[in-house]
Structure formats: C-alpha cells, structure tokens
Amino acid sequence: MGTATAPAPAPATRKPATMAQALRQAMRDALAEDRDVHVMGEDVGTLGGVFRVTDGLAAEFGPERVTDTPLAEAGILGTAVGMAMYGLRPVVEMQFDAFAYPAMEQLISHVSRMRNRTRGALPMPITIRVPYGGGIGGVEHHSDSSEAYYLHTPGLHVVTPATVADAYGLLRAAIASDDPVVFLEPKRLYWGKADWSADAPETVPPLGRAVVRRAGTSATLITYGPSVPVCLEAAEAARQEGWDLEVVDLRSLMPFDDETVCASVRRTGRAIVVHESAGFCGTGAEIAARVSERCFHHLEAPVLRVAGFDIPYPPPMLERHHLPGVDRVLDAVARLQWEGN
Amino acid sequence: MGTATAPAPAPATRKPATMAQALRQAMRDALAEDRDVHVMGEDVGTLGGVFRVTDGLAAEFGPERVTDTPLAEAGILGTAVGMAMYGLRPVVEMQFDAFAYPAMEQLISHVSRMRNRTRGALPMPITIRVPYGGGIGGVEHHSDSSEAYYLHTPGLHVVTPATVADAYGLLRAAIASDDPVVFLEPKRLYWGKADWSADAPETVPPLGRAVVRRAGTSATLITYGPSVPVCLEAAEAARQEGWDLEVVDLRSLMPFDDETVCASVRRTGRAIVVHESAGFCGTGAEIAARVSERCFHHLEAPVLRVAGFDIPYPPPMLERHHLPGVDRVLDAVARLQWEGN
C-alpha cells in the first residue's frame, strides 16, 4: 500500500492519552520528520482546530506548515491537489463530516483519479482528516457518517481508528501513503483515554488490515470506528445470554481486509455488520454482500446489518434512537437463527 | 409516493420514437399542464441540450420556463431549491453525470433534507435529470454512473428508465412527485427506438415498482437502466445453455421494490445483480445484501454481482473491458452452483 509503519518502539512508560492527543502526536511527528508535510484547513492554526486536534502545531511549525485557510472546502482540497502535484504531502482537515460535501467534486474528479489519469505521474499523497459520526449532541450537519460515498469512489483509501494506538499508527500510515486517504476520526472517541506512550507508539500494520478485537465463537460482529466500543460492550453483555461474540475492527475500509473478515465468519458461521451511517447502500451492504458470497456455505444465518436508519441524521435529542446501540446489536444477534429459534 | 400516473391513454397509433423524444414529450406535457414546472440547466434552452432532449421547449414555452443558466451546477441546484421553496417544480438538468458532483453539497445538505428539516413545511419537488453511464465513447468525466451516491442519501428518490415508454411515464411521475427525484437517463439508450405513441403513453405505476421484463425459472437477473438490454440479450443467449433467466428491471432504485425482487428470487432460487457503476458499495451491494437476508432459505447459490470494476471509468478505447457485457453476465450465471458444477 506504499505505507510506512510507525517508527520502531523504544521502551517507554505509557500513560493515559486521548485519541485527540495521539492524532496530534502523529501529525507532529510527521511534520518534524518530513518537511513536505503540510497541515491545512479551517481554524487548524492559531485555534488548534475546533476539536483542538492540531493544538500547538502552528506554534511549533509556523503558519506556512500549519495553515489557516480561507473558508472554502473545495478550495482547500483543490489547492491541496496542486500542492501534491508539486510534491508536498498535504494533511487537510474538513471541520466536520457534512462540511466535506462542498469538496466532493475535487475529491471524486481529481483527488481519486489524478494518479490513474496520468499513469502514475501525479500521485496524490493527500490525507483528508474528517471528524465524523454522531453521539455528541451536535446540531444538524455535525453528525454525519459519510464513509460510503468515499468507499464508492475508486482511488481513495478510507481509514478509521477506534483506539488511541490505532489513531496514531493509522494516521502516520495515512500521511506516509502515496495515495489519498480519507481519514475518518470518530468524534465521540476523541476524548476517550487509553494507556499509550507517545515515545513508544505501537507499530501498526500497513493500511488494509483488520484486527480481531475480541475473539469469540458464536458469531462475528464486523464493525469500525465509533461502533467498535458498542460492539465490545454488546459482546460482553451477550455472554450472559450464552453467546460468545467475536468482534472484528476493520480499521481500514478500503483496502478491505477480506481475509481477516472471512476467516472469522467461516469460523463462527454467523455475522452482523454494525455501523452508524444509513444502511441503504452503506458500508454494511458491501460487507454483507461480499461475506454472503464468499462464506456462503459457512453461513448458518443471513448476514445481518445493524445500521443507522435511512433518514437524515436526527436532532440531538433523538439521536439515541437512531444510533446502533448495544440493545439493537443484541436484538440482531438474537435473530441469527439459533437452534431452537 | 405522492406521484401521479400519466394521463389515461387515448387510442392512438404508435410509431417509432426514441427515448430522447419520449423524455422531451414528458417535459412538454408537464410544462403545458402545470405552470409551476420550470426546466433549467446549462444549454437546455436555445440549444435544446447537448443531447437535444429539451429541443424546442424554450421556443414553445419561453426562456422563463426553459432557462439557460450560468455555468455552475451548485448554483443551478441551489436556486432550484429556492424556487421549490416558493412553490415551483424545477426540472434541473445536469449536463453529464460527472458534472453533477459540484452540486453534491446542495443535494445532500438541502435537497434531500429540507422537507425533513422543516417537518414537511418545505417539500422539495425537484427533478434532477442526469444523463449517465458509459458505452458512448465519451472522454473522461462523461461516463460515470453515480447512482450509489444518491441512493445512500436519505430523502432522495432515484429512478432510471430502460424503455421508451418508461422514460415518459417515469419522468412524468418524477416531475409530479412532491419529493426530489434524481432521474438518471442512460445515455446510450437515448437513441434507441421503440413503438410508442406520444398521444397515448402507457400509464405507469407510481415510482417504486420494478417490472419483470422477461419471465424465467433458472435464475433472476436484477438490473436497471443501461444494463437492462444487456441482461435481456444475455437471457436470450443463455437459452442455448439451457438456462431460463428472469430479468427484473428495477426502474426505481429508491423506493426499492423488495416485493417484486424477492418474489422473483424466491421463485428462481438464484440471483445476479448487474450494473455498470463500480461494485464496491454500489447498488449491487445493497441488493445482494438485502436479497441474501430476505431470501436466505431460498437461495441455492450466493447472490452474485456483475458490476463495473473498482476503477475510475476507463478511456473510451478500453471501456468495453469495464462494462458488464453479455459474456460477463453469462460467466456469472455459470458460477451459480448448478447441479454437477
């Protein structure tokens, strides 16, 4: 995938860090190591971003490396394309998921196609950071999950971390990639803490590797980003019902790790895909379709999907009814055609 | 669906008509019947559109009803939103599939959400006509199939005709709908002729009804738009191999006609989805996923997908290798785990 793994870990003491901190550290290390890396977007400089993910970077690297742009998403991504044509590695921030839509034209028509158009002469090593997803009480346009649009666009990689360590490792790999990576940051995991060391970040596999977060035998929950903690919680809860659920965290949606996913489903014989975005033509559709095809003779039950409803993202006071939660996951598990059902 | 059926047919003699002519007639009739209908877009007036689909309409209804706009797709759709807020029914043309991308922000953030946002106070009766698909030897950006983006956007209807009669009926229904309809016109079927009468267009069912174009018993080909003729041809060719294929033309992708599709698959026990757009997270993913779930115990083989590759649309001289053709459909049929396979 043309990606680098993070630098080899040196022994260091871990202490609690948030995902936001790990992301910041990843950008800081990339900025320090490679003068071609540039961070740009709305409010990423002086303010440090509305989520403070880029806090301190402008002070450390100056406004030419960490740049507050005019307020225009197509312009941000379009100028990043030109910068990449000249050999820079822009790391672009879209302030919120829904505010990336004005940049769709640049993304689809140029970012994803420039390498192919020019037979490799103009690769697009651009990382597009997009805080995404709901569950933070955001008003309209602040809680979208738009990964399916990106996944349906050949030429893009799509990556989303669910842990503090992955946030660091995947963002380093994304920035190091010679291809454009849409890097989706689950907003509601920004402030979750884990023991982690900035001095000795774990190495991570190249983009495109899923990981089994919890081994199990009854069924596989296939998920990513903000739904990973939900699935882990559901798996814990399911033990009481006698189900031992395996949880696969995809981490990278494109490339998609067929191997890990199918190996798990063939083992368990049952699968549920869980994600927040609308179900229709969503990530879960692709996963259910390919798992159903590839694991057909291993399946004891149809692959089910637990996804957001096919409605515009709801107002904050109603969002909990929309978001796939533990109960909805468990309901789906119960529908997996168990003996005696 | 809040849609109207076409006016009741009067006896009339049919003569050969192209899909382009039927589409034009649909707009003409809508313009004549309802003064709130406005046609707008790049070159739709004096020129009659680059495909001549709106030919003559400006001359007949004047430049205020059939309007050449400035060259700006977001502006076209955005002003159409405002016109709809005032009670008009804009029929917007995007000149080509890939040139609709600059309007994605208006489409996703406003067209699809305005009704919901305002609890029904501001419905968006906008028809967005998009010539789409390949096979016409178009240079880059002129052959995209972008239906999956629209299908993943709750609040939109997505419709695509495969026959001359449907072109008329579905476009009338789209314009009459109180909801936004993305109306995808298969470019390479524009000049296909069929016996049809403008004086007595067939009535069509409301948006959301698929139709069985060819009855069969061995397996179901689920398809739409430009791939319908391909599937019909494949079904004819398959007879020689002893397969009797059923062909379902979806016509309306959203709402999706689960009933017709699942009834067919339960009958045949095998299904293949065929479409041009990239497969990953495409329409076929959704259909395969839902058919696999809903018809699980009826399936003799996994639901297969025959779709475009996950690559940017190829240059014209290579497009035939990308497009799902008869051979590729037949190859897939052969993989449907027949006895003795």
Add this chain to the structure above:
Amino acid sequence: MARSSLASGTGKRARSAERPSSGQGRPAAARPDGTRPGHTPPPDWRPRVDPGPLLPDREPYRLLGTPAVADLDPQLLRELYGQLVRGRRYNRQATALTQQGRLAVYPSTTGQEACEVAAALALRPQDWLFPSYRDTLAVVARGVDPAEALTLLRGDWHSGYDPRATKVAPLSTPLATQLPHAVGLAHAARLRGDDTVALALVGDGGTSEGDFHEALNFAAVWKAPVVFLVQNNGFAISVPLDKQTAAPSLAHKAVGYGMPGRLVDGNDAPAVHQVLCEAVEHARAGGGPTLVEALTYRVDAHTNADDATRYRDDAEVEPWRAHDPVALLERELRERGLIDDAGIRAVEAAAEEMAARLREEMNAEPVLDPMELFDHVYAEKTSQLREQAAQLRAELDAEEE
C-alpha cells in the same frame, strides 16, 4: 517554451492609460489616436455596464452622529432601539441557557444587534429572510417566536418554525449555501409577478465559499430581487479577515457581478436599516440585487463553546465595546431628547419580560416522539422506512414493558 525577450521582467504593468503614445515613423498612416487602419478593436466589445456606480462607498456609511440623522423618523429610531435592547437581552439569555444545559450551543450576536435587527425591520410582510446559523436574533426580530427560533440549537428538531408561515428560511448551518436559495426564491416570486424580495445574510467567512459566488452571479444575471447582507464581524471562528480575503472591502466584490456594493457601519442601526431598505426597495422596483457589507464585530466568542482568548486580545475588543450599537443609538436618542430614563427603563422591562418568558419556555422539557424520525423524510414513507419505523416501534414498546 523559451521566455521571450518581450517581457519587461520588471513586474511593472503598462496600463492602457499609460500606453506609449509617442509614435515614431510608421509604415502606414496613423489615425489621430495613433492606431492604423485595418487594425480594429475586437468587434463585439463594449463595457457592459459602467463600473463606477457599482463601487461601494469610500467610507462606511453612517447616520448616527451626523446631521442626516435629524431627517429620520423618531418613531423608527425608538423602534430600532427597543429591538436592539431586546436583542442584546436575547443574546444574554440564550447564552445563559447553554450554561444551564438547556441549549446545545448558541452563537451569539452580541455587538451585531444593529445588523440583525435592521435586517428584519427592512422587510415587508411579503418578503423572505434567509438567515445564516448565527442569525437567530434576526429571525426573532422578524417575528418568529423566540423559543421556536431556538429549536435547532436546543436539539429537539432541526427547524422549529414554519418557514412558509413566517417567511423565514431555516437557519442555515452550511455556510453560504442559503444564498442560492434566496436567489431562487426571489426569482420565482418575480416570475409569478409577486413583489417579494429576499434578504440573505452571510458572514465574512462565508463569502469565501463557492456558493456565495454562484448565488451572486445568478442574482445579477437574472436581476433577481434579492439583497445580500454580509456581516463582516472580523472573524470566521478564529480566522481573521485578512486570512479570508485580500479585497479592498467585501463590498467591492459586487463590481465583479455587476451589482452595486454598499459599505455601512454595521453598528449604526439607522444606517444599516436605511441602506438595506434602499436596497430592498431597489430590488422590489426591478433594479436587481445589491451586496451590502456591514462592518461590525463579534464581541462574544464564536459560541459558548469557543475560547476567543486563543486568537485575539481583549485590547482588540475594547474599541468595539466603545462603538457599541446599543449605546450609540441610546446616545443619539438621549441627545435628541427622544428618550429619557423612564423610556429606557420601559424598554428594558419589556426585554426582561421576553427573557423571562423565554427562560420559562426553554425550561419546559420538550415532548418528543421518536417515531417522528420517519414522518418527514418523504411525502409518503417508503416501504423501507415503514419497516424501519416498525422496528423502532417494537423497540420502544419493548422498552416500555
């Protein structure tokens, strides 16, 4: 590919006015202007409109403190004042509600009340207002219920008022995207023969978006009856104006669309009101769109969640506090004897009453029906949504058991 020797390379630009006109001996007889026959200008060219009148005011237009203010209707001045005081109070109350957890977030317009209020009062009943996400106050000043205007920010639904009934478009969160809507609506009204004008609000940051450009261009080409008010409050969240534009003023953008630009002191309520009224009536009379830039300042942080000390000093804010829209108008009214202490107390009491009512209404827990999530996506539920609604219904029923 070689660079030619023709380029001066100095970066100096030969203006047409400075064109060398001293001709030496020329092969063909020169005309009086030095050009020779057979060498014609491009055939079709003429200046399409005279740019002169489109250029904005040289200095921000002001009324307060100038002699012209004497010509204004005292009743209007008092009305503006009352609305300013009410608006200030509304901003304070809404911010307090965020602290009490009654509002998810509130982008305050403290310091910008003159623009908000003047925009609302410049409109006739048949006109439409297109607010940006910050303009709750303009919405309220137009007559929308103060609590309903906050629905979006409280989070019980997206838009809390009926846009058709109130002729106020939903507060638009994606910046500048509401501007083409305003153009389309104004155009539609004109096509129908109605004398409706649309007034659209946008921030200085929002002028950088492509939708700003496309909207202004459509408006000018269509001569749509629409007025664009840019509230230049100095910041887009943390980004100051000089990282947003290099233009002489935002009002200068008007020239490039062929519409007049106006520049006004955005804290001078009568001046903003007058400039907007003129633009609105100009549009109504068929004169087409106007771009108005109002110079003002966002005295509060971007929202209650923002920390403005990260990107600006209090020293920058101070002079703007001295140029406060409420104080400016109050001074004028007092100097003219148009209001006294009692009058001011009455205005303040009315504002307090509004605030108390608002508090009360916002403290009531909204009654929400989760099933409504499926009700307005389409005119009629698709079969897909019927299934999903049934699923939620079953879940809710199970919860209740």
Add this chain to the structure above:
Amino acid sequence: MARSSLASGTGKRARSAERPSSGQGRPAAARPDGTRPGHTPPPDWRPRVDPGPLLPDREPYRLLGTPAVADLDPQLLRELYGQLVRGRRYNRQATALTQQGRLAVYPSTTGQEACEVAAALALRPQDWLFPSYRDTLAVVARGVDPAEALTLLRGDWHSGYDPRATKVAPLSTPLATQLPHAVGLAHAARLRGDDTVALALVGDGGTSEGDFHEALNFAAVWKAPVVFLVQNNGFAISVPLDKQTAAPSLAHKAVGYGMPGRLVDGNDAPAVHQVLCEAVEHARAGGGPTLVEALTYRVDAHTNADDATRYRDDAEVEPWRAHDPVALLERELRERGLIDDAGIRAVEAAAEEMAARLREEMNAEPVLDPMELFDHVYAEKTSQLREQAAQLRAELDAEEE
C-alpha cells in the same frame, strides 16, 4: 415585521459622497465634517488596498496597429506568427481527424490561437501551465508532443503526456476545477523557495463556477505566484456571455479578490503575450496573482459535434473573421517588412509538415493493454483490484483461445 417609514421606497441610493451635509441645529456641537463627538466610525476600518490600481484597463489593451508595436522585438513577433500559423493548422488537422474517426471529439481554438500561443510563450521552463479542456493548442505550443496532447480526445488514455516532465497539468474537463490546482502548485513552489509561476486557463463560462471564486480568493490571500487567463470567447457552448454574467467585464472580478485585473484584445498576439509576461513576472517577483481577460471569439462550433447555427448567426461571426489573430499579425509583419511571401511560405510549410506528422501518428492504431486499467488506481493494487484484474485476465485469455 412592519416595514418602517424610514425607507425611501424610491430605489434611489444615497451614496456616501451624496450624503446630506447641511446640518440644522443639532443637540451637540458638530465637528467640521458634521459628525458629533462620541459618534465614532467602526474602530478597525480602513480600506485594505486602494481599489483604483486593481481596476482593469478601460479598453482592451492592444499593440497591433498602435505605435507601441514598434518597440517590440521582431524576433518575438516572427515567433508568435509562426506559432499562430502552426496553431491554425493544428486546429484544422485535429478537426479533420474527428471526421475520419481518429479522434472522439475536438474542441477547436480557431480564432483563439493568439491566446493559446501567447500563454505558452509567456512561461519560462520552470513554470507550469494549467490548461482547460479546450487548450490542447496551448499545450502543444508549450512543447508537448502534438499527438500525445490528443490522447485524451483520441481515447486511449486520459492524459497522454507526463505533467511533471512537461510542466503541463492534464487538460481539465470539469470546468474551473484546475484553477485551485494552479494556486496550490504555485503556493507550494513559493514555500519551497522556487521561482515557479503557474498560468491557468479558463473560459468565460468557467468563471461562473464556485471553484473559480475559491481559487482566485486563495491566490490573493496567499499571494501565490499564479496568473489566471480567462479566454472570453463569447460562449459557453450555446450560452452567450450576457446569460453568464452581468459584470462590466470579467476582468472586473479581480477587484473583489484584491488582485489586479487586465483586459486585453485576445486576438492581438503581442498584446496578450505582453500582458501575460508582465503578469507572470509580477507574480514571480512576489507581487501575487493577476486576472487577465482576453477578448476573443470561438469561430468554430463548440466541438465538431456541435451545431453552432442553432444559437448564432453567421453575421455575428463575420466581424470576428475580419479581426483574425493570424491575419492581424501577418498584416503587421508585412507592413513593417518583417516578413515577405517567402517567409510566409516557409512558415506554412513548417505547419504542413507538423500536420503531416500528426496525421501519420494519429492514423497508427494505438497499442492498448486492457490490464493497464488496474495499474494506476493506487500505488499498489488492493487485494480487491488484484481479484478483479485476475478476472479480466482470465476473460482475455478465454477470448484468445
């Protein structure tokens, strides 16, 4: 919601210059300018730049037929002429190739050769050209192989030349989307300390797109070394300029971004070249971007597939044929004795040779490998693409059997 009595309702606009200044008795002592103490202007305001110098030329800048042309380098004039003749021939040849089915489509620049050629010649080797879909000729004039420049339109691949090697960006089909690329590249070069300038081409229609606006704004704010050349050829396919804009001229848009605007006779090759060279060197010297509008005309139909009689009379085209860029320069050269019949024949022969070589190359069937479809999507094929490539490989093998 009531409309106030303050509005004049006449649609007349009180300009600051026309402000009523005759003050009657005022409560507080007025200053000389009529304002009273305590009533200050908005604190932060000053005109950010003087708009005067940004305003474009009053008339299209011309050199041919004016005395100034005498100062130009004869060698340059001959070079321009040679390129114009070659360009005209290229356009004719490419159009002929569409008729023979050797090209899918060709958007001709007949009549616009002066702009195409001048753009290419205004650049130094380290500079980049960002062409629009119509600008194959500029690409060729810059030095790209005439056949490789047609790859996109022949259809064997998207971009046929190496943009890094040629410093020519791919021909951009989605209109105006290449403009932010030019800005980003120019900005990147400046950050690296290189003295590279980017020159971006766009049509009159393309100026309506949001990307045009965003690109010009970024360029001005960043002071990026980029020059925007708008070829105003009167049409966007069938849509004439007056349905595209109401601006005094497209060059007037520059003011709203705070960059200089230039207006030039687009059929006067030395004039376009000079204006562009000045803008390019101005950018190189750190002066920031310039917007140049060149007035020209699309003499052919939009493409070979278009029927221009549907939207314009031949009467409209005629005067432009009389103002032909090749003929204009030829007359000048002849009048000055800088070229004679033999010289012209030599230029034409060189153009014929180019055309013959092009015909030959384009008549050769391109050798295509369908498997290349998977080669450049990513740096390394994903496992998904490896599977799909294997499928196609198998199909191709089966076909061959």
